[in-house]
Amino acid sequence: MQSNAALEYDYTVAKLFTYVTILFGFLGMLVGTILALQLAFPELNNLIGEYGTFSRLRPVHTNTVIFGFTVSGIFATWYYFAQRVLKVSMAESKFLMTIGKIHFWLYFVGALIATISLVFGISAGKEYAQYEWWVDIVIVIIWVLWGVSIFGLIGIRREKALYVSIWYYLACFLGIAMLYLFNNMSIPTYFATEGLGAITHSVSMYAGTNDALVQWWYGHNAVAFGFTVPIVGMIYYFLPKESGQAIYSYKLSLLSFWGLMFVYLWAGSHHLLWSTVPDWMQTMGSAFSVVLILPSWGSAINMLLTMKGEWNQLAENPIIKFMVIASTFYMLSTIEGPIQAIKSVNAIAHFTDWIPGHVHDGVLGWVVFMIMASLFHMAPRMFKREIYSKKLMNIQFWMQTTAVVLYFTSMWVAGITQGMMWRAVDEYGNLMYSFIDTVTVLHPYYTIRGVSGVLYISGFILFAFNMYKTMTAGKELSEEPQFRTPMA
Amino acid sequence: MFFHWLEKNPFFFALMVGLVISFAGLIEIVPNFAKAARPVADLKPRTVLELAGKNVYVKDNCIACHSQMIRPFKSETDRYGEYSLSGEYAYDRPFLWGSKRTGPDLHRVGNYRTTEWHESHMKDPSAIVPGSIMPKYTHQYTNIADLETAYAEAVTVKNAFFVPYGPEFKRTRAAWEAHLPKVLADAKAIADDMKDEDVKKAVANGQVPEIVALIAYLNSLK
Secondary structure, three states, X not given: OOOHHHOOOOOHHHHHHHHHHHHHHHHHHHHHHHHHHHHHOHHHHHOOHHHHOHHHHHHHHXXXXXXXXXXXXXXXXXXHHHHHHHOOOHHHOHHHHHHHHHHHHHHHHHHHHHHHHHHOOOOOOEOOEOOOHHHHHHHHHHHHHHHHHHHHHHHOOOOOOXXXXXXXXXXXXXXXXXXXXXXXXXXXXXXXXOOOOOOOOEEEOOOHHHHHHHHHHHHHHHHHHHHHHHHHHHHHHHHHHHHOOOXXXXXHHHHHHHHHHHHHHHHHHHHHOOOOOOHHHHHHHHHHHHHOHXXXXXXXXXXXXXXXXXXXXXXXXXXXXXXXXXHHHHHHHHHHHHHHOOHHHHHHHOEOOHHHHHHHHHHHHHHHXXXXXXXXXXXXXXXXXXXXXXXXXXXXXXXXXXXXHHHHHHHHHHHHXXXXXXXXXXXXXXXXXXXXXHHHOOHHHHHHHHHHHHHHHHHHHHHHHHHHHHHHHOOEOOOOOOOOOOEO | OHHHHHHHOHHHHHHHHHHHHHHHHHHHHHHHHHHOOOOXXXXXXXXXXXXXXXXXXXXXXXXXXXXXXXXXXXHHHHHHOOOOOHHHHOOOOOOOOOOEOOOOOOOOHHHOOOXXXXXXXXXXXXXXXXXXXXXXXXXXXXXXXXXXXXXXXXXXHHHHHXXXXXXXXXXXXXXXXXXXXXXXXXXXXXXXXXXXXXXXXXXXXXXXXXXXXXXXXXXXXX
């Protein structure tokens, strides 16, 4: 066995996934911004016929940012950091290298086809699980390939103990596999008959209330295992690496990890409060949502305490700035979620714009910030060049932070306004507002949200530009930087 | 310590994670399968035309803005009608409760909107409801609904989940061709209440535009 010092890591696959993370991030946010503007200015709906309506485009937005941007970000970071914490190079195994490349190409082509299928309205109809059965099969293969990569690399590792980040990525792999498989169970109607109708169509294995339960067990926990678990894994690796600080507490890591694993899954039914789901399940969902604050804040506090005594780095290093504000938005969003899951609050909040508001302070403030910070940290090490411009990073940071704040504040106001108007009654007990009154009143908030979208994606374009320049024109580095990422 | 040991044994680590994350599903979801799926009395499965309309509803993703879940609050029952019951959804695959009300709830829209209203509204929503931000769905007047797929779906759920469709629902093409006139008659009944001449003509020619199927579906929501 060779000595660790001489190990050259191979970033071929990590680089490929980095490119598509940026590509899908841009596309997903572009569609998102269009959607935001359509709600403020409905004329924008009918520009490209049936393919450009809000309703048709919304799944394109959600699925592109989830399965396009976030998932490729997860893959990119995995193929980067896993080698380093397991102390083994991808170059050492031809097999794993080949699997990695197939994984990438199948993923990329699959993602394009999947997106096109949604544009054409080929949909299974469940939120965040719209892909039809034949796309699902491709997704399962992609996921299995990733599994082979994970366990293959772990199998040939030199470092025996698995680092915290590996726990989280393993959990992401297992959790998504379980959720995705069960929720997407369906029967293709073409094969269940004598070849009648469209081959692309299928019908869900579950009906009505059962389908709703499975769907939100999935929907909520896809957020858990896609938007929380691997992102926490990222910060556990990249924050210490960038700051040169050791993780504050191992025990807190342990508690937060197993706590999150156990508690998160129960909370799914908080999406179904006041519905026809049995009452005890609703109460369970509510209660566990509140308990969920503990493991969520456990991780976030562990991260913030890791920076103890080193807060000067926050002013000096924009990558640290991104990560610290990401943990902060994570705390905001994980206290907001449980508040919305309280039954009496939910009676007002559910079905309103407060919900997308909540989703976006988590996703824009936490997920996207963490993925961008990770890629900024990785780029100089993968391409052996300095970050092209620190100044651009700072501009980007403030643009996007402002955008997130505009987004959630406008949606808080919009959501609560809407929720209160729906239930408002006059002195005789009659409803005070017709539904359309509660729509037109939101126009200013929808406009603010549109502005926030434009601001956020402009920041993302700066990020993409900075990354591109780093890859092609950054000052070359003679040796790998140890902690703080060098930037011009 | 157990956790230190676990961290050095990936297989058992993964097994442990798998165990810990499956609890909730087993305890919270599985018990409901036995009970809540039962249909309310007299619940009829949707006709083939209505199913085709449901598929248009899914294709154009109406769920992005419309719920089908009336919660048990006075403000909701005043606005939309009786609150929703679990058994009413027993044949809904997928469930279409939605999670956002950018527009109003539709679970009982069939009680208070008519074919004519939908016809004008889907063409130009803001002409009917001033201030509406709903897109125009003019393509539904020209796109042809996929009735055969809807039939295949009915047969599939009949065979797989015992949804009470009649004995004439069979897996064969011949059975479908025998059933088609019934679907076209349903479509004609809807088209008769519509104004659009092109739609009427298409239906008479055996080509049912999506809007006709969609209206049949919306009218069935009661």
